[in-house]
Amino acid sequence: MFKSHREILATATVICCTAFRPAAGQQPESRSTATRFLQAKTFFQTNAGYDPRLAIAADAVVVHRHGERLPQLTGVLESWARRQVAVGRMFFADSDAGDSYWKGRWDGREHPDEVERWADGQVVMCAGVRPYMLPTEGWTRHLQEMTRLSIDAGAQAILPEEPLGHLHTGYEAAFKPIWEARYGRPWQPESASPEALFLTGRLKAELYLELERTLARTAKAHAASLGREVAVCLPVHSIYSNIAAKLAAPMGSAAGEPDIDAYIGQVWTGPVNWCLAHYSSPDKTFFLSAYALYDYFDALAAGSGKKLWMLVDPVEDDPNHTWEEFQQWYQHCLVAMLLFPRVASYEVMPWPERIFLPGHQTGGGTPAPESYRVVLLSTIQAMQDMPPGGQWRQPDDGRSPTGTTSGIGVAVADSALWESEPPGALDGLFGMLLPLVRIGLPATACVLERSTEPGYLMGFRVIALSYEHLKPVDPQYNRALAAWVEQGGSLLMLGAAEPLRDDLLWWTQAGYDSPLHHLMALLKVPLDQEGWAQVGRGWVFRRTASPRAFADPAVAREVYLPLVDEAAVRAGIKGGLAPMGAYCLRRGPYVIAHASSRPVQVVGSVIDVFDPELAVREDVRLPVGASGLFRDVSEALDASRGPAVLHCTHRLIRQEHDPGGSRVVIRGPAGTPGVVRLFTAGREPAELTVADLGGGRQPVDTLAEGQTLRLRFDNQPDGATIEIRWR
Numbered sequence: 001m002f003k004s005h006r007e008i009l010a011t012a013t014v015i016c017c018t019a020f021r022p023a024a025g026q027q028p029e030s031r032s033t034a035t036r037f038l039q040a041k042t043f044f045q046t047n048a049g050y051d052p053r054l055a056i057a058a059d060a061v062v063v064h065r066h067g068e069r070l071p072q073l074t075g076v077l078e079s080w081a082r083r084q085v086a087v088g089r090m091f092f093a094d095s096d097a098g099d100s101y102w103k104g105r106w107d108g109r110e111h112p113d114e115v116e117r118w119a120d121g122q123v124v125m126c127a128g129v130r131p132y133m134l135p136t137e138g139w140t141r142h143l144q145e146m147t148r149l150s151i152d153a154g155a156q157a158i159l160p161e162e163p164l165g166h167l168h169t170g171y172e173a174a175f176k177p178i179w180e181a182r183y184g185r186p187w188q189p190e191s192a193s194p195e196a197l198f199l200t201g202r203l204k205a206e207l208y209l210e211l212e213r214t215l216a217r218t219a220k221a222h223a224a225s226l227g228r229e230v231a232v233c234l235p236v237h238s239i240y241s242n243i244a245a246k247l248a249a250p251m252g253s254a255a256g257e258p259d260i261d262a263y264i265g266q267v268w269t270g271p272v273n274w275c276l277a278h279y280s281s282p283d284k285t286f287f288l289s290a291y292a293l294y295d296y297f298d299a300l301a302a303g304s305g306k307k308l309w310m311l312v313d314p315v316e317d318d319p320n321h322t323w324e325e326f327q328q329w330y331q332h333c334l335v336a337m338l339l340f341p342r343v344a345s346y347e348v349m350p351w352p353e354r355i356f357l358p359g360h361q362t363g364g365g366t367p368a369p370e371s372y373r374v375v376l377l378s379t380i381q382a383m384q385d386m387p388p389g390g391q392w393r394q395p396d397d398g399r400s401p402t403g404t405t406s407g408i409g410v411a412v413a414d415s416a417l418w419e420s421e422p423p424g425a426l427d428g429l430f431g432m433l434l435p436l437v438r439i440g441l442p443a444t445a446c447v448l449e450r451s452t453e454p455g456y457l458m459g460f461r462v463i464a465l466s467y468e469h470l471k472p473v474d475p476q477y478n479r480a481l482a483a484w485v486e487q488g489g490s491l492l493m494l495g496a497a498e499p500l501r502d503d504l505l506w507w508t509q510a511g512y513d514s515p516l517h518h519l520m521a522l523l524k525v526p527l528d529q530e531g532w533a534q535v536g537r538g539w540v541f542r543r544t545a546s547p548r549a550f551a552d553p554a555v556a557r558e559v560y561l562p563l564v565d566e567a568a569v570r571a572g573i574k575g576g577l578a579p580m581g582a583y584c585l586r587r588g589p590y591v592i593a594h595a596s597s598r599p600v601q602v603v604g605s606v607i608d609v610f611d612p613e614l615a616v617r618e619d620v621r622l623p624v625g626a627s628g629l630f631r632d633v634s635e636a637l638d639a640s641r642g643p644a645v646l647h648c649t650h651r652l653i654r655q656e657h658d659p660g661g662s663r664v665v666i667r668g669p670a671g672t673p674g675v676v677r678l679f680t681a682g683r684e685p686a687e688l689t690v691a692d693l694g695g696g697r698q699p700v701d702t703l704a705e706g707q708t709l710r711l712r713f714d715n716q717p718d719g720a721t722i723e724i725r726w727r
Helices: 005-010 012-016 070-081 137-152 175-183 194-225 239-244 269-277 286-301 323-338 370-385 414-418 427-438 475-486 515-523 547-551 553-570
Strands: 042-046 060-063 086-092 157-161 231-237 262-266 307-311 346-350 408-412 444-447 462-465 490-494 531-535 538-543 583-587 590-594 600-608 616-622 627-632 644-648 652-658 661-666 673-679 685-691 700-705 708-714 720-726
Touching (some): 070 137, 086 137, 175 194, 231 239, 239 269, 239 427, 269 286, 286 323, 286 427, 323 370, 323 590, 323 627, 346 370, 370 644, 408 427, 427 547, 427 553, 462 475, 475 515, 547 553, 590 600, 673 720, 685 700, 685 708, 708 720
Parallel strands (some): 042 346, 086 157, 307 346, 408 444, 490 538
Antiparallel strands (some): 531 538, 583 590, 600 627, 652 661, 700 708
């Protein structure tokens, strides 16, 4: 017979904290260094203590509360830890919430010289409420104390959020002597020249990298002194949204830091739309921009041994958008995120307060519409279920296996953040990447900072590169590229040399006008020679015209795509590019699809995960421009298999079925209905009840449709038990 309700809930902790299994291209954590937090498949971040209305049954919870004192922080962390989840602590690495440091509340001395300032002396504020900080020795000590305090309060992970600075600053009184000490010459404002801008951006990124390194070492050492282990995770924006926002940050340069265990790839509607505003192509879409942002994180972490969670946010703080807009954008973001099969761990949302609690202006007022909240719990269940890996499918039926052209890369590097770009700042980088993504090719970023890692470049067959939009900060990157070409790669070297000349730059010191001059000399190809040249077993194509032109769809179609196709053939990709015009990826029972330039047909019986009713549909067709997430239930709809849960809202803890009855346990936040779609296998319920942990009966709305039941009931954070006695 079935276990009792209390027995089932007693074992739910084991189910809720399923160990992380590394996806393809990711290394497993060693037993000696793994923490419970790193094992979490899903988590969310909040400023609130435990609230039953926020009780999303994820594996971990991250508490932010920047500047919180020890007793209060301990209480908030413990309120979540009592729910049998791993707990982490996040705080701002880039800004002083509460003005505790720069106004002197921390050490009794004000620090006005250490806040970022524009050229006119105005303080750079985030959302008008907190100043951005220069990572000085004092600010670092302040965050070190916050790190130690977080561990003392019980945090199992430390997350210094968004270590970044603004490109067009550097006017801080504290920054000028740092600049002079770093470069050995009098300070120059970033506005003085492209070289001064480059040097300012590089130094800001270096300072934040040192901050990350120091905080990571502090966290590890303090935890060890207490006989504990702690994970250090970096929540960061994608390089493209940082370019759009004119921010300097250590991205690829942090990849080799041994004390940093993980990344959280932060993507939401804001950064996606920032990027669209800086890309002038008429072919741009929200999905394409979201795909590019997620792709950077996938490329940054793959094979590095670092854990990666990707974030998807159902809202943003801008009150000038509606819930309908947010839901449409969320669906595109979620589908784009799930199209990366190497990643199977997710931050399911930040700040659930803005969704589930009243009192916020988001979307026109909170809580969010009930139907949207139900959809979010449905998608979170899918994220919890999502296995690593996947198989590409034909867009014509969603079932037939198909190959897809892999190994096409577009080079990016942190120095792209320090370039002085004309309007349409992303025309060059997006112009090389998004025309490929638009035709259904999973082209990917090639992170130059990782190019010297053994074997990294061998994952690419074709690399498109332009030094108009970035400069290699180390000559070893050029040497790695030249060696890769000689071993059989096809390099598309696009655009002008765009020289920066300064005695502080390595290529100037080496006697070259630009890093492009250096690379072409290594390849033994004349800089101004247009067309193809064979180098060893590989090929180089030189085109001096700017890749910014590829933001024009006609130029991309007539010039760029045929060029990439030829490069693929020369690199040994049989048949060249195989554009599908759409994306269709199967991961376990889930079909993830986007109809980029052609419709997608998903044959068979599926549940639309975005449908709050979780209705079973047949042979779904996605029109061009649409994104979809479906659970294939064709095999489950087999009476010989007996009853089964086809899909439900988060979180399915257990299901048990025998000839006499079925029992299902679901956890979810109070105030938002739980929904289950159950296959009856042709049986008729004689009795159906929903009970809370104490055994109290709860009302349930039942809708019979064919051989399925749709059940709707009040979610219970401690678990609701659905029990059915079959006739």
